[in-house]
Structures are given as structure tokens and as C-alpha cells.
Amino acid sequence: MKRLRNFRTGGLAIAGAPVRLAEEARNAYLPAIATIPLRQHLGPAARCVVKSGDRVEEGQAIGRAEGRDSADVHSPVPGVVRRVSRVRLAGGLECEAVEIALSGAFTRLGKPKRLSPWRSMPRHEIVRTIRERGLVRASDGRPLADALSVFEDEGPCELVVITAVTGEPRNPIEALTLSRRREAVIEGFEMLCRVLSPLSALAVFDAEDLGLAASWDGAKGAEGPPIQAYSVPRRYPQHLPGQLAAALAEAKVTAAATRTFFIQPSLLAEVYEAVAEGKPSLERCVLVAGGAVKTPSVLKVRIGTSIGALFEECGGFRIPPQRVVLNGALDGLACADLDVPVTKTTDMVLALTAEETRTRPERACIRCGACVDACPEGLDPMRLHKLYGSRRLSEMPAAGLSDCTLCGACAYACPSRIPLAQSFSIARARSPEASR
Amino acid sequence: MRRHGYPIVSAAPFAHAARSTASLCFAAAAALAPAFAWSAWIFGPRVMLVAIVSIGSALASEGLANLLVRRFTLGDGSALLSGLIVAAAMPPGVALHVPFLSSAFAMLAVKWTFGGLGGNWMNPALAGIAFAQVNWRGELLGGWTMPRILSGVDGLSASTPLGYLADATGGSRVAMPLEVLKKAGYPVSAFDGKVTSFLNDHVFGPLGAELPGGYVDLALGFRPGAIGEVAGILLLAASVFLIARKVLRWEAPFAAFLVFGLASRLSGGTDGELLSGDALFAVFSGGFIMTAFFALGDPVTTPVSRPALALFGAGTGALAFVFRRWGAQPDGVAFAVLMMNALVPLLDKAFPPAGRAREGRTR
Known part of the structure; x- marks a missing residue:
């Protein structure tokens, strides 16, 4: 096991209060009514293939992928389609959703697993199975099958990086997956x-998980290269592919332009379940945390469960939260209410207190340079913000917007609370050439 | 709720650093408080009156500007800090209209004509001080008082060490300022004598050196001087605190001290002898420490990148030295900063804030 240093420029050292959690993910109650959005991925919403009154089985397809970066959607529970309605997702966008009232028998849950002999499958067959099971990469919302085939088209893969490094606050579900489901992860890795x-392949761990990292160093399946383990100090946003690649290149582990595929351990376990057990994407491990939650826990949740139900299962709120956020305090999405359903890309639900958000009135820029120091890409957010303020959006990509990862480090650091990341994402949306 | 397509929630990040613009201003203001309390003990309660008038005028002007532009900014603490810095440069016995008008000028003419905090290119507080120095030279000269510890009474007028030297030597500087002051009968406190002899017996003596009398008075503020500037040692302590808390950046003050101190040391007295100047006297007399930390620490009117900050500090140190040695004012450090303020856009352009912007890299 080797230790890496962080990416070179910028970043944030955030000393959050450590959260004491149970050793294992707890099964959450099944939702009486599951609300399954038909858009749980980067691309356009899936086409609904059921109608109100239909009976569906656990794992039955209820939406079919439509176009690029779209994925099939399956029913997480057996039951009857109550109606096809609309739901507001985290981040505020609305999309079509299928409401299923739970009833009838489970075909998978609690039943013995039938394993398929995947080792005799050719590679395109594996990709096809992954596509049919609707697997989505949580970090960017891209369907895994699309990510794999895009990668295939552009040339051979040199390196697979398994990332157990997480954003802010620290999410223990990847480390839990690696310690509790070692065989599934290794077999998923073989399939990949x-x-x-x-x-070659390597796994990158938070420096707080040294023991786990040591236990994975040199791990090897029947197929594929051995996995070398690396640890890296916690520094936001070390979990982003660009920053991981920078840290690896800095330590001369890899060359700067190595063609690398990044994947999280939980997704490898899902690949195993999808290919060997034929299980579609039906459930997620979700960290329920934040200062307002009574007993923070890791729950195993069916997709379509409302986040309100998760908070209830964690003992409810200690104090009223100031903000409810999905997938990270710095680069996550805000929830307008507690009816927001868990989707394939949900891995964290936070109920943040006013002490955690530290919201203050927005003030004028005092040129303190905190945003410049915080930017992990070495950009000048001050200048970008000036261009945005004077409506010179077309000049922003060349001034660095094309390299911006929207990690939010600049806006976190800003003492005047200028919504830098928000401006940059709006500018990105308005000038398409700025997106990578 | 059911309107389609438009996000109705705010964007990331949802957590923020502990520091805010207001907390930075209040931290700087709080760090100045001990110097004011000390000054009130040395010079008497009138010090507080001057401070209250200066701060009150700054806050009222900010409030007036707020009403005019309909934007509420009193809570950001910057007006309070500017009022304090203007008061710090005032003599204890100054006529009250001087701090009142100086602070009002700082806020209304310097800060709000450019759009308030963040918009001004010139340090408002220093502009206010310069405004007072050019408008009310007589009032300022008449306002210096002798500390109670030296005179035994409140409000005995006197001249500052710098002012006295300027008069005594016809504007040029001398190699041994404290010697000159001593010969002229400038008072030294009993406390200074005790501390100096203790240091000479136990610290400097064994090292083969000797500390002349007067420096302890100079550092502690037992001499005529401006309200917030006399206690150099307290200001240094406040600055260490603010730099450790990362409220101030160290590059510009450090460069300013280095250049100013070296220049004062290298150029000696009237005889033109090299390496005979008194750097310690130069730093502790006048408003150099105050300005070096609180004006060079103002992010709005200084450059952003580290090399540019260091250059800015060095330039300020050099100009402060030139103004003090050859200038018309006994202490021209405020003017040094104001001149450097004008160069900030140039420095920002020469040394852009971000490394990647410097390389002009686009991917």
C-alpha cells in the first residue's frame, strides 16, 4: 500500500464532525407507495411502458431507455401502478414518475439466488446485460453501459481506478461495500x-481507511490485473476523477494522459449482481446524516422511497433542518420538500442545520482571493464572476469555465457568500461550448 | 409547485467556511480594541471621545449612503473598521470636527462614490487620514499631548518625536534620534529606565551590547503620538493574532517592514554615513506599524496574488521611507499607501491571481 499526496493546487481541508455509524447498512422499511422517476440518469427520461392499474413484479421494466445516456427503469417492488404522475427531483427539476402501491409477492427479495455462468459470456453480452439491468454510475449519472461503450469507441483502457474516496461530508458506504462485500466487488471487477x-488497476482510499486499504493491496481475481492500493489524505474535492488523476500523476504512478476508467466499489458490486444474479438496479445504500438527524445511519433503501421516510427511520429530526440536500454538502442538490424519491444516483441524504450551512447575506467581492486559493483546477473564479456579472458569457470558457468542475470549493470559501458555483453552472448551461 | 422545468431550489454549495466578510472586519476591529484601551489609559478619557466621534461619523455616513442607494451594508463591519483606523491616526487632543469630517470624507467621497465596499480603489480610512493631514495641519500639530505617566497631568500639549526631530533638524533625519531627543530634554519614563537597565544587565550585557534608553517608551507608547499608533507593541501583537487567524495576509506587511527597515538603517543621518540609521526608531515612531498591517491587509485595495502583494508592500515601504525623509509631512506613510493603491490594477495584470491564468492554458 502506498500513500499519495493530494492534487497540487487549491482544495479545501474541511474538519467536519466525525459521524459514528453502525458497522453495517440497515435494511430500510419497504415503501407503501414507491414513486419511481423515469429520469434517474444523465440523458432524456425513459419512456413509460406501464399504465395506471397495471400489476408489476419486482424488477419488471416500467420504463425503456430513450436515446443517448438514457437507461431502463425497473420497478423496485411488486404492486399495482397507481398512476403516472410528475415528481420534483432534487435540484428542482420535474420529471415523469410511476407510482406503485406495494402488494403481492417478491420474486427476488428473500429468495435463493440463481447464478448465471457469466465467465462463458463474451464481452458485448456483458455490456448488454449491464444495459438491460439499467445500471447507472452515481458519480455522474451516466448509464454504465454507455460509459463503457464510449470508452471502448475512443481506444483501449489502460487503467481502472476503484475510488473509495468520497466528497464532503465523508460517505462511508464505499468503504463498507469494500469490507463487507469483498467477493462481490472482486467478481464485479473481473467482469469489468x-x-x-x-x-493495470488500482484502488484509492481515504487516508482514514488505512487498514482497509492494506487489506485490498494486491487483491486479485481470476481475471484482470492485481489491484494496487493507494491512500490519499482527505481534501475536497479529491474524489473527482480530475483530482484523482492529478494526485496519481503527481506521484508519478501514472502518466498524465493515461486512459483511465473510474468506478466506485458499490457499482462494481451492482455489476456483479446484475450480471451474475440478473438483478436490475432496485436499491441503494444511502447515508442519512447531517446535524439535524437524530441518529445518522447507513440504510439499504428501495428506489422510489421518499427521503422523508429515511429521516423518519433515523429517528426524525433533532432540530428543524435549514436545508435538505442530496449527495454532498458542497456539490449536491437541494430538495424542495421531503417527497423527493431516492434514485439510482442517490448515495447521501443530508439534513443540514444553520450551523452547518452558515448562510449569510451576500456581500460585495472584497478581492480576498479565497476563491482563487480554493480552486482545485487553478482557475480565477474572481475573474469568471466578473465576466458573468458584466454579461460577457462568451468569454468565460476561455477564461477557465471549460475546466470548471462545479465542485463548489470557491463558493464554500467565499466570505462574501457570492454564489460563484451557481453563476458558473448557469453560464455553462447558456454557452454549450463551455461544457467538457 | 407543478410548474414545469424551472428549478425552484438554490444551487450548491450548501455549506460554507466559517469566515464571512463581516467576521473578518469585526475581527480586525476587535484586534484594535486593546490599543485603544491602552491609549485611553495613557492619554486620558478624551481618546474615547475622539474614537466615538470618528466611528459614529463613519457609521452615520455609511447609513446615509445606504439610504441613498437602498442597499443595507452597515452590518458588514467595514465602516466600523474604517472609523477606528481614522481615529487611530488622530492626536488625543484633536478638535472633534477633524475626525468627524475625515471619517465622513472616507466613507462618502472615497468609498461610496465608487459603489461601497469592494468598489473603492483607494483605502477609505487612509484617504480620510490624508484628508486630515492636508486640511488641518495646525489642528493636528496642536492636538498632540504628553502621556500622563510622563507629565503627571492630562492633556499637556507636546510634539511627537517625529515632529520634534523635523523641527529640530530642519526636515532631515539624524543618525541617533533618541540621543538628539534626550539632549533636547525629551522626557523618558522611570519605567523605561528600569526595563532598559534590566535588559542591559541580564540580556544585552552578556552579549556585549547595550540598549540605549527610550526604546521601551517608544514601543509601549509612553510618548506623544496618535491614539491608536503609540502602542506599537500592542499593534504587533494584534497583527500576529490576525495573521495567525488568516484575517490578514502576511506578504505585503512583511515586504513593507523589510524595505522600510532596511532603507532606514542603510541611509543614516545628516552626515550621510551608511548603516548608521535607526530602523527601530523609524518603525516604532509614527503610524508605520498601524498602516503596514491594517492598510496593507485590506484586500479591497491591494493586489490578489502573492508576488503582487509582496511588490505592493515593498513599494509602500520604499515610498514611506522617501516621504518621511524628504517629504513635507513628518509622517507620510498614508500617502505612500494611497499612491500604491493606484498601481493595484497594474500589479494584478502583471501577476494574475491564478497560476493557470498566468500560463494562458486552455484545454
Whole structure:
């Protein structure tokens, strides 16, 4: 096991209060009514293939992928379609959703698993299975099958990086997956190697998980290269692919332009379940945390469960939260209410107190340079903000907007609470050439 | 709720750093408080009156500007801080209209004509001080008082060490300022004598050196001087605190001290002898420490990148030295900063804030 240093410029050292959690993910109650959005991925919403009154089985497809970066959607529970309605997702966007009232028998849950002999499958067959099971990469919302085939089209893969490094606050679900579901992760990794045939593989851990990292160093399946373990100090946003690649290149582990595929351990376990057990994407491990939650926990949740139900299961609120957020305090999405359903890309639900958000009135820029110091890409957010304020959006990509990852470090650091990341994402949306 | 397509929630990030613009201003103001309390003990309660008038005028002017532009900014603490810094440069016995008008000028003419905090290119407080120095030279000269510890009474008028030297030597500087002051009968406190002899017996003596009398008075503020500027040692302590808390950046003050101190040391007295100047006297007399930390620490009117900050500080130190040695004012450090303020856009352009912007890299 080797230790890496962080990416070179910027970043934030955030000393959050450590959260004491149970050793294992707890099964959450099944939702009486599951609200399953048909858009749980980067691309356009899936086409609804059920109608009100239909009986559906656990794992039955209820939405079919439509176009690029779209994925099939399956029913997480057996039951009857109550209606097809609209739901507001985290981040505020609305999309079509299927409401299923739970009833009838489970076909998978609690039943013995039938394993399929995947080792005799050719690689395209594995990709097809992954596509049919609707697997989505939580970090960017891209369907895994699309990510794999895009990668295939552009040339061979040199390196697979398994990332257990998380954003802010620290999310223990990847480390839990690696310690509790080692066999599933290794077999999922073998399947991935069958598809990508990488030359080498490594796993990157938070420096707080040194023991776990040591136990994974040199891990090897029947297929694929051995996994070398690296640890890296916690520094936001070390979990982003660009910053991981920078840290690896800095330590001369890899060359700067190595063609790398980044994947999280929980997704490898899902790949195993999808290919070997034929299980579609039906449930997620979700960290329920934040200062307002009575007993923070990791729950295993069916997709379509409302986040309100998760908070209830964690003992409810200690104090009224100031803000409810999905997937990270710095780069996550705000929830307008507690009816927001858990989707394939949900891995964290936070109920933040006023002490955690530290909202203050927005003030004028005092040129303190905190945003410049915080930017992990070495950009000048001050200048970008000036361009945005004077409506010179077309000049922003060249001034660095094309390299912005919208990690939010600049806006976190700003003492005047200028919504820098928000301006940059709006500018990005208005000038398409700025997106990477 | 059911309107389609438009996000109705705010964007990330949802957590923020502990510091805010207001907390930075209040921290700087709080760090100045001990110097004011000390000054009130040395010079008497009138010090507080001057401070209250200056701060009150700054806050009222800010409030007036707020009413005019319909934007509420009194809570950001910047007006309070500017009022304090203007008061710090005032003599204890100054006529009250001087701090009142100076602070009002700082807020209304310097800060709000450019759009308030963040918009001004010139440090408002220093502009206010310069305004007072050019308008009310007589009032300022008449306002210096002798500390109670030296004179035994409140409000005995006197001249500052710098002012006295300027008069005594016809505007040029001398190699041993404290010697000159001593010969002229400038008072030294009993406390200074005790501390100096203790240091000479136990610290400097064994090292083969000797500390002349007067420096302890100079550092502690037992001499005529401006309200907030006399207690150099308290200001240094406040600055260490603010730099450790990262309220101030160290590059500009450090460079200013280095250049100003070296220049004062290198250029000696009237005889033109090299390496005979008194750097310690130069730093502790006048408003140099105050300005070096609180004006060079103002992010709005200084550059952003580290090399530019260091250059800014060095330039200020050099100009402060030139103004003090050859200038018309006994202490021209405020003018040094104001001149450097004008160069900030140039420095920002020469040394852009972000490394990548400097390389002009686009991917």
C-alpha cells in the first residue's frame, strides 16, 4: 500500500464532525407507495411502458431507455401502478414518475439466488446485460453501459481506478461495500476487466481507511490485473476523477494522459449482481446524516422511497433542518420538500442545520482571493464572476469555465457568500461550448 | 409547485467556511480594541471621545449612503473598521470636527462614490487620514499631548518625536534620534529606565551590547503620538493574532517592514554615513506599524496574488521611507499607501491571481 499526496493546487481541508455509524447498512422499511422517476440518469427520461392499474413484479421494466445516456427503469417492488404522475427531483427539476402501491409477492427479495455462468459470456453480452439491468454510475449519472461503450469507441483502457474516496461530508458506504462485500466487488471487477481489458488497476482510499486499504493491496481475481492500493489524505474535492488523476500523476504512478476508467466499489458490486444474479438496479445504500438527524445511519433503501421516510427511520429530526440536500454538502442538490424519491444516483441524504450551512447575506467581492486559493483546477473564479456579472458569457470558457468542475470549493470559501458555483453552472448551461 | 422545468431550489454549495466578510472586519476591529484601551489609559478619557466621534461619523455616513442607494451594508463591519483606523491616526487632543469630517470624507467621497465596499480603489480610512493631514495641519500639530505617566497631568500639549526631530533638524533625519531627543530634554519614563537597565544587565550585557534608553517608551507608547499608533507593541501583537487567524495576509506587511527597515538603517543621518540609521526608531515612531498591517491587509485595495502583494508592500515601504525623509509631512506613510493603491490594477495584470491564468492554458 502506498500513500499519495493530494492534487497540487487549491482544495479545501474541511474538519467536519466525525459521524459514528453502525458497522453495517440497515435494511430500510419497504415503501407503501414507491414513486419511481423515469429520469434517474444523465440523458432524456425513459419512456413509460406501464399504465395506471397495471400489476408489476419486482424488477419488471416500467420504463425503456430513450436515446443517448438514457437507461431502463425497473420497478423496485411488486404492486399495482397507481398512476403516472410528475415528481420534483432534487435540484428542482420535474420529471415523469410511476407510482406503485406495494402488494403481492417478491420474486427476488428473500429468495435463493440463481447464478448465471457469466465467465462463458463474451464481452458485448456483458455490456448488454449491464444495459438491460439499467445500471447507472452515481458519480455522474451516466448509464454504465454507455460509459463503457464510449470508452471502448475512443481506444483501449489502460487503467481502472476503484475510488473509495468520497466528497464532503465523508460517505462511508464505499468503504463498507469494500469490507463487507469483498467477493462481490472482486467478481464485479473481473467482469469489468472482461469488458475493458485494462493493463493495470488500482484502488484509492481515504487516508482514514488505512487498514482497509492494506487489506485490498494486491487483491486479485481470476481475471484482470492485481489491484494496487493507494491512500490519499482527505481534501475536497479529491474524489473527482480530475483530482484523482492529478494526485496519481503527481506521484508519478501514472502518466498524465493515461486512459483511465473510474468506478466506485458499490457499482462494481451492482455489476456483479446484475450480471451474475440478473438483478436490475432496485436499491441503494444511502447515508442519512447531517446535524439535524437524530441518529445518522447507513440504510439499504428501495428506489422510489421518499427521503422523508429515511429521516423518519433515523429517528426524525433533532432540530428543524435549514436545508435538505442530496449527495454532498458542497456539490449536491437541494430538495424542495421531503417527497423527493431516492434514485439510482442517490448515495447521501443530508439534513443540514444553520450551523452547518452558515448562510449569510451576500456581500460585495472584497478581492480576498479565497476563491482563487480554493480552486482545485487553478482557475480565477474572481475573474469568471466578473465576466458573468458584466454579461460577457462568451468569454468565460476561455477564461477557465471549460475546466470548471462545479465542485463548489470557491463558493464554500467565499466570505462574501457570492454564489460563484451557481453563476458558473448557469453560464455553462447558456454557452454549450463551455461544457467538457 | 407543478410548474414545469424551472428549478425552484438554490444551487450548491450548501455549506460554507466559517469566515464571512463581516467576521473578518469585526475581527480586525476587535484586534484594535486593546490599543485603544491602552491609549485611553495613557492619554486620558478624551481618546474615547475622539474614537466615538470618528466611528459614529463613519457609521452615520455609511447609513446615509445606504439610504441613498437602498442597499443595507452597515452590518458588514467595514465602516466600523474604517472609523477606528481614522481615529487611530488622530492626536488625543484633536478638535472633534477633524475626525468627524475625515471619517465622513472616507466613507462618502472615497468609498461610496465608487459603489461601497469592494468598489473603492483607494483605502477609505487612509484617504480620510490624508484628508486630515492636508486640511488641518495646525489642528493636528496642536492636538498632540504628553502621556500622563510622563507629565503627571492630562492633556499637556507636546510634539511627537517625529515632529520634534523635523523641527529640530530642519526636515532631515539624524543618525541617533533618541540621543538628539534626550539632549533636547525629551522626557523618558522611570519605567523605561528600569526595563532598559534590566535588559542591559541580564540580556544585552552578556552579549556585549547595550540598549540605549527610550526604546521601551517608544514601543509601549509612553510618548506623544496618535491614539491608536503609540502602542506599537500592542499593534504587533494584534497583527500576529490576525495573521495567525488568516484575517490578514502576511506578504505585503512583511515586504513593507523589510524595505522600510532596511532603507532606514542603510541611509543614516545628516552626515550621510551608511548603516548608521535607526530602523527601530523609524518603525516604532509614527503610524508605520498601524498602516503596514491594517492598510496593507485590506484586500479591497491591494493586489490578489502573492508576488503582487509582496511588490505592493515593498513599494509602500520604499515610498514611506522617501516621504518621511524628504517629504513635507513628518509622517507620510498614508500617502505612500494611497499612491500604491493606484498601481493595484497594474500589479494584478502583471501577476494574475491564478497560476493557470498566468500560463494562458486552455484545454
